[in-house]
Each structure stands twice: as C-alpha cells, then as structure tokens.
Amino acid sequence: AQKVTQAQTEISVVEKEDVTLDCVYETRDTTYYLFWYKQPPSGELVFLIRRNSFDEQNEISGRYSWNFQKSTSSFNFTITASQVVDSAVYFCALGNPYTGANSKLTFGKGITLSVRP
C-alpha cells in the first residue's frame, strides 16, 4: 500500500523567512514518482515538481528547492525568502509507474502555509 505523510498541518511565517515543508512516503514499488502541488485559494492545483525514484539529485528552481532522500523516504520542499504569494496549501503526492486505471496518485493531507507581510 502507498502512503504519504505530511506531518505539519499549518505553518505560519513572516515574509522573507525560509520555510521547509516535510513529506515522508511509503511504497513497495521500486519505481515511483514524487510530486509537489500548490493549491492557492482559487482552488486549482498547480504542478511544481516531479521526481523519479531513480533520480536522487536535489533540485532548485528559483526560490524553491527540493531534497529527495531515499534512505529516509523523504521528499522535502524548501521555500527561500518566502513571499505572501506563497500562501497556499501544498500537497505532496506519490505516483506509481503503472498505466490506465492503476496509475493513481496518493496524496498527503496537505500543509497550509501562511506568509505574513
């Protein structure tokens, strides 16, 4: 069975602070995908990143960076110098390599990030 745990439920920071959102996953698949999505108040889920299980390189995209550690089954997301526009719910998700009806995503419960000016 697949499981994604986002232990933090709500985080509040002041603008320009750095913040790390944690994600821990469980899977028996040897090949899998990890995702982060952002859901602003408008509701639409915005794709941020996909990481393949065989690629443990960390990634940086502007103020966003991701740390994938297979040894601890974690895929943490750091926002540097946070801004008010970063306020949203952030979901970590786990995907499998199957196709069709079996290609499901397992979502964590989400982390509500509030960035105060």
Add this chain to the structure above:
Amino acid sequence: GAVVSQHPSWVICKSGTSVKIECRSLDFQATTMFWYRQFPKQSLMLMATSNEGSKATYEQGVEKDKFLINHASLTLSTLTVTSAHPEDSSFYICSQRSPQETQYFGPGTRLLVL
C-alpha cells in the same frame, strides 16, 4: 498555459437535480482521466478513473449510479452528479496524466446543492 479545462467553475442547484461537469484535455490526448472530490480543508479523494471508450473504474465507497462518468473521446470526460443532495456539495477536480507521467489538474468545479 492550462493543460486541462473544466466547466463550469461554479454550480448552484436545487436538491434533486442533476449536474454535469466537463473536463477537457487541451494539450494532449488522454486515454485516462481522474476525478477527485475535495471537502473544505481536506485532501483530494480519488472518486474514479475515467477510461476512454470503456467503463470508469470507481473507488471503494463511491456510488457509480450516483456519479456517472462518460469518457467518449480522447479529450473529453464528463462527471454527472445525479439527483444531487446537499451532502454532494464539494469541490470536484479532474486530472489527466501526461505521457511524461505527470498528472495535471483542471481548475475545479465548486458545487453547492441547496
């Protein structure tokens, strides 16, 4: 730009009516689309997987006669909430999986049943 579109974005209806939500793939053909429901302050719950040209696959606990899914073409899947009741009020989101294994989501449809 948007990869998946949904229509309508908002629906308010009376109890007992049926509501149809459309999900369109804009960038690529999708043999499989997914329908989720999200209640306030909760995560996304997968309702069903929509398969082009065949029957949808429903998750456990989701009534297939209540939530009718039709995937008649490679770019369109529809979800019909039949005889809607107030407890069906929710945020419904569709998604599709790209050839690169990423799921892209539509903007969602907020349904309010009075």
